[in-house]
Amino acid sequence: MQDEKTKKPPRPVGAVVQALRVLRHLAQNGSPAGVTEVARATETNTSTCFNILRTLVAENLVVFDADAKTYQLSFGVIELALGLLGTSHSDLFKPELDRLAQGYNALFCLWQITDDGRIVLLDRSFESRSVRVDLPVGKRLPAMAGAIGRIIASVQDLKASELRRHFAEVQWQTPVTEDEYLRDVAEAGQRGYGLDKGKLYVGVDSVASVVTDHLDRPRYGLSAITLTGQLSDTQLDDLGVDLANTALRIGNALFRGIAPITVRGAS
Numbered sequence: 001m002q003d004e005k006t007k008k009p010p011r012p013v014g015a016v017v018q019a020l021r022v023l024r025h026l027a028q029n030g031s032p033a034g035v036t037e038v039a040r041a042t043e044t045n046t047s048t049c050f051n052i053l054r055t056l057v058a059e060n061l062v063v064f065d066a067d068a069k070t071y072q073l074s075f076g077v078i079e080l081a082l083g084l085l086g087t088s089h090s091d092l093f094k095p096e097l098d099r100l101a102q103g104y105n106a107l108f109c110l111w112q113i114t115d116d117g118r119i120v121l122l123d124r125s126f127e128s129r130s131v132r133v134d135l136p137v138g139k140r141l142p143a144m145a146g147a148i149g150r151i152i153a154s155v156q157d158l159k160a161s162e163l164r165r166h167f168a169e170v171q172w173q174t175p176v177t178e179d180e181y182l183r184d185v186a187e188a189g190q191r192g193y194g195l196d197k198g199k200l201y202v203g204v205d206s207v208a209s210v211v212t213d214h215l216d217r218p219r220y221g222l223s224a225i226t227l228t229g230q231l232s233d234t235q236l237d238d239l240g241v242d243l244a245n246t247a248l249r250i251g252n253a254l255f256r257g258i259a260p261i262t263v264r265g266a267s
Contacts, residue, residue: 018044019052023073026062032070089220089254090122096222096246097125104239105130105230111221113152113210117143117166119221133204133225145170146201148208148221150194153185155210155218173202192248193240203228207240209247213255222247 021042026033029041039049053071056062060076093110100108107126111119121139126132143152144166153163160182167181176199188194193209200206208223222243231239 015052018042018048019056022049022052022056023061023077026071026073027077032065032068032072034068034070038071092254093220093222093250094123094125096250097123100224100242100246101125101127103242104224104226104235105132106224106226106239107132107134109135109221109223109225111148111223113143113218113221119143119145119148119152122220131227131230133227135225142166142170146199146208146223147188147194147196147206148210148223150181150184150188150196151192151208151210152194152218152221154189154194155212155216170200172199174199191240192244195236195240198228205231205236207236207243209240209243211247211251211254213251219251219255220247 021044022038025038025041033041035046035050035053038044038053039046042049044052053062053064057064057071060074061080062071062076063074064071090110090112097108097110100106105127107124109121110123112122113119118140119142121135121137123137124135126134143149144163149166149170153166158166163182163185164178167176167178184195193207196206198205204225205228206223206225208221210218211220211222213219224239224243
């Protein structure tokens with residue numbers, strides 16, 4: 001029997017994908033839209049788009065204005081989300097942490113970025129059979145430490161003098177110069193994720209990205225921590241891109257209400 005991890009991912013159902021595109025467009029648009037506009041925006045055949053909208057109306061997810069010939073989301077969409085209303089942000093991250101843990105041999109961590117320059121471990125996930133590092137929930141670290149510190153510093157666009165001050169507050173097990181740290185911060189900004197290869201802790205590699213709010217302030221950190229050598233440079237890059245895309249998608253959903261943006265891998 002084929003191992004679960006080696007199976008090919010299921011092929012998306014075209015009709016479902018198109019219907020979701022229509023719903024996302026109506027959610028982002030914020031105002032009623034006609035069939036032609038929706039079809040153009042979602043790159044859907046007009047006839048197909050009309051049938052999708054008609055089905056969504058029948059399912060009470062979209063309402064149709066017969067006079068204006070326009071469509072907009074209905075209360076039925078809110079009914080679908082009732083199970084999530086009142087759920088804490090950290091609980092909403094759990095499915096993504098579990099998804100990541102099933103795909104990579106690493107410990108995945110959700111961090112809260114505090115106003116006092118620290119990060120606090122809120123939750124973690126891992127594949128039970130993996131050989132891994134572990135950290136206790138509640139663990140606190142300087143916000144500018146490790147992989148997550150590099151991407152936080154990049155997002156905050158700190159001056160070199162501020163970066164040097166924060167750098168001096170971190171206890172690195174492997175010596176790192178200020179210039180190396182500043183260069184790492186700049187590279188993190190270009191890639192969309194931070195990387196630490198055995199610098200904060202000897203024998204431990206980490207890669208991380210951050211979830212930002214509507215003002216582009218870092219609110220949460222997502223990191224993957226693995227033993228040095230378990231993942232190749234290419235795998236670390238793939239993991240970093242996955243974390244960056246996940247952070248963007250969650251940030252957009254929680255704080256902006258817009259569609260996800262995709263980060264490309266290192267070239």
